[in-house]
Amino acid sequence: MRALAFRPTRWAVPGVFVALALTLAIGWLVVLIDGGQLFNQSTTVSLLHVAAGLGLVAVGQTLVILGGSLDLSVAYVVSLSTLVAAETMNGSDGALVPAIGLALTVSAAVGLFNGLLVTRLRINAFIATLGVGLLLKGYLDNGYDGPAGATSPALVQTLGYQRIGPVPLSFLLLVAVAGVVWLALARTRFGHHLVAVGGDPEVARLSGVRNDRVLVTAHVLCSLCAGLAGIYLASRLGSGAPRVGSEGLYDLESIAAVVIGGTALAGGRGGVLGTVGGVLLLASIDAIFNQLEVDAFFKQVIRGVVIIAAVAVYARRALRKGAV
Amino acid sequence: MQTVQRPPLPLRLLRVRPGGLVPIIALLAVLLILVAVRQPDFFAPPSLMSFLGRSAPIILLAAGQYFVIVSGEFDLSVGALVTAQVVVAARLIDSEPAHTWPVVLLLLGFGALVGLVNGLITTRLRVPSFITTLGMLLILLGAVYLWSDGAPKGGLSDEFRRFGRWAFEDVPVLGRVPYALIVLLAFAALAVLVARSDFGRTLIAVGDNPRTAELSGVRVWRHRTIAFVLSGVAAAVAAILIGGYSGVSFQAGAGLEFGAITAVVLGGVALGGGRGSVVGAMLGALSLELLFALMNFYGVSGALRSTVQGAIILLAVAVSAPRSSSR
Numbered sequence: 001m002r003a004l005a006f007r008p009t010r011w012a013v014p015g016v017f018v019a020l021a022l023t024l025a026i027g028w029l030v031v032l033i034d035g036g037q038l039f040n041q042s043t044t045v046s047l048l049h050v051a052a053g054l055g056l057v058a059v060g061q062t063l064v065i066l067g068g069s070l071d072l073s074v075a076y077v078v079s080l081s082t083l084v085a086a087e088t089m090n091g092s093d094g095a096l097v098p099a100i101g102l103a104l105t106v107s108a109a110v111g112l113f114n115g116l117l118v119t120r121l122r123i124n125a126f127i128a129t130l131g132v133g134l135l136l137k138g139y140l141d142n143g144y145d146g147p148a149g150a151t152s153p154a155l156v157q158t159l160g161y162q163r164i165g166p167v168p169l170s171f172l173l174l175v176a177v178a179g180v181v182w183l184a185l186a187r188t189r190f191g192h193h194l195v196a197v198g199g200d201p202e203v204a205r206l207s208g209v210r211n212d213r214v215l216v217t218a219h220v221l222c223s224l225c226a227g228l229a230g231i232y233l234a235s236r237l238g239s240g241a242p243r244v245g246s247e248g249l250y251d252l253e254s255i256a257a258v259v260i261g262g263t264a265l266a267g268g269r270g271g272v273l274g275t276v277g278g279v280l281l282l283a284s285i286d287a288i289f290n291q292l293e294v295d296a297f298f299k300q301v302i303r304g305v306v307i308i309a310a311v312a313v314y315a316r317r318a319l320r321k322g323a324v
Numbered sequence: 325m326q327t328v329q330r331p332p333l334p335l336r337l338l339r340v341r342p343g344g345l346v347p348i349i350a351l352l353a354v355l356l357i358l359v360a361v362r363q364p365d366f367f368a369p370p371s372l373m374s375f376l377g378r379s380a381p382i383i384l385l386a387a388g389q390y391f392v393i394v395s396g397e398f399d400l401s402v403g404a405l406v407t408a409q410v411v412v413a414a415r416l417i418d419s420e421p422a423h424t425w426p427v428v429l430l431l432l433g434f435g436a437l438v439g440l441v442n443g444l445i446t447t448r449l450r451v452p453s454f455i456t457t458l459g460m461l462l463i464l465l466g467a468v469y470l471w472s473d474g475a476p477k478g479g480l481s482d483e484f485r486r487f488g489r490w491a492f493e494d495v496p497v498l499g500r501v502p503y504a505l506i507v508l509l510a511f512a513a514l515a516v517l518v519a520r521s522d523f524g525r526t527l528i529a530v531g532d533n534p535r536t537a538e539l540s541g542v543r544v545w546r547h548r549t550i551a552f553v554l555s556g557v558a559a560a561v562a563a564i565l566i567g568g569y570s571g572v573s574f575q576a577g578a579g580l581e582f583g584a585i586t587a588v589v590l591g592g593v594a595l596g597g598g599r600g601s602v603v604g605a606m607l608g609a610l611s612l613e614l615l616f617a618l619m620n621f622y623g624v625s626g627a628l629r630s631t632v633q634g635a636i637i638l639l640a641v642a643v644s645a646p647r648s649s650s651r
Contacts, residue, residue: 304462
């Protein structure tokens with residue numbers, strides 16, 4: 001049962017990493033011909049920074065999607081978390097720990113609310129999290145016209161800008177979070193239950209899984225990840241930003257990264273390693289086009305094509321396997 | 325389907341059943357009463373007519389979205405499609421009246437084509453429609469920005485704008501009837517006809533259980549693809565009205581996809597397919613617009629609108645959800 005449930009993960013992960021390697025190789029060559037250098041210090045650093053922000057959100061999104069749910073409110077949770085963190089810190093290092101604690105608590109509360117709407121009130125996850133997103137959007141639009149608060153300098157210097165060689169601290173944070181989530185999925189009861197619920201809720205329920213509890217936990221963890229991404233962005237920007245989440249399209253892009261990483265949108269199949277690969281793929285495409293100084297709008301077109309093409313490849317492969 | 329001895333229409337409307345019209349009519353009634361209390365003038369023919377004209381685009385989008393959702397899919401690309409259409413129309417017409425009709429035809433064709441591509445990728449390549457239409461959203465917006473270098477060019481001719489702006493003046497009783505309202509009524513009638521045709525009924529069966537439909541000889545992929553085409557055409561008509569009413573901007577269609585999906589769900593159509601009616605979807609859109617009008621009357625600040633909208637959606641869906649889950 002367990003081996004069966006996890007086989008698709010092992011199959012799907014190489015796919016996205018092969019695509020990533022190909023993209024980087026082709027990108028490197030094209031940039032070289034263009035007279036640039038893809039893997040210099042500054043592009044690598046900025047690539048990893050982009051990946052860290054989106055990656056934190058996408059890792060959380062992986063959990064809810066694996067469970068057969070979805071979270072469209074993450075973009076607003078990210079913005080809210082930057083504001084809660086930056087306003088609580090208010091420019092001093094003293095309030096660092098309480099501010100981070102408060103930002104994460106608020107995020108977790110939103111996740112709990114999402115989870116309860118989906119499980120207890122049985123509202124379709126798409127509508128429930130869209131509705132919660134709108135609630136938060138109204139609060140943010142009404143209360144804030146622009147940046148507010150100030151991030152503590154200590155946080156800006158560490159999480160925001162410190163790096164070890166070319167690897168920013170924030171990317172290491174992503175690696176750590178992804179590692180913990182991977183362990184949770186592969187080794188804990190919660191992980192197995194989550195995949196079971198996403199695969200077939202009825203079967204999971206009949207096998208004694210408490211579906212509601214598992215899904216609520218997944219939603220709380222997803223919002224926590226979005227909150228963490230918010231804290232990272234606050235440390236990067238130096239203040240709280242009420243529209244950073246929605247303007248960065250963190251909701252749709254995180255779902256795209258998860259799906260490019262080979263996790264099925266219907267739930268029950270996939271894993272967090274693929275998601276990290278998907279995030280790196282999106283960030284690399286960004287970096288390559290930045291190096292080539294390609295129009296930002298053209299980048300968006302390519303992004304759309306890549307997302308559709310990646311999923312079409314997975315669908316084809318699943319079809320072939322199903323036929324055998 | 326239960327065609328045998330159906331009770332007369334009034335009774336059928338009263339019976340509460342999953343996907344029925346009772347919840348949405350109740351919501352609409354509550355909103356109408358609230359409006360009547362606050363702003364009785366609203367029901368005077370001129371303001372009512374112009375309200376209905378203004379609501380036409382979102383109602384049309386909801387009707388188009390209904391076909392896609394009832395067949396078990398999503399269309400997230402309609403907002404981007406509306407924006408793309410408005411910008412393309414402005415550039416191609418370039419304030420030249422003679423270009424109006426060819427461009428209108430082109431837009432309808434373009435809408436159908438985008439729907440066709442969405443449908444074929446979803447059904448033939450088996451990409452989930454959420455991803456297909458999300459990708460299409462990015463492609464359309466990126467392409468249209470790219471094509472116009474970041475700022476809309478050209479302009480719409482008055483002939484083009486009259487669909488969304490002009491009205492029949494001096495109509496007895498009603499006063500001023502916007503063209504948009506006539507367009508809406510025509511397309512709404514068409515949508516109801518399509519929904520009640522064999523195609524419309526089969527589409528519900530496809531959404532309810534594609535496997536069963538397939539086994540009973542329905543070409544599921546063809547039906548779903550046609551549903552996407554209908555949604556694309558609806559977006560084209562909506563774009564013509566929106567372009568006429570509010571002019572050219574990159575924000576023309578922003579957020580309309582979520583508005584349309586919300587309206588459809590408010591109207592009692594189940595996400596995931598197989599249940600609901602096109603009339604419910606259109607009434608859902610009307611309720612949503614009425615809600616916005618109501619917030620205006622009560623002086624809710626523009627920024628808080630989305631909070632109220634979110635709360636109403638959650639409430640409305642939560643109230644009707646237990647019934648629909650126990651079918």
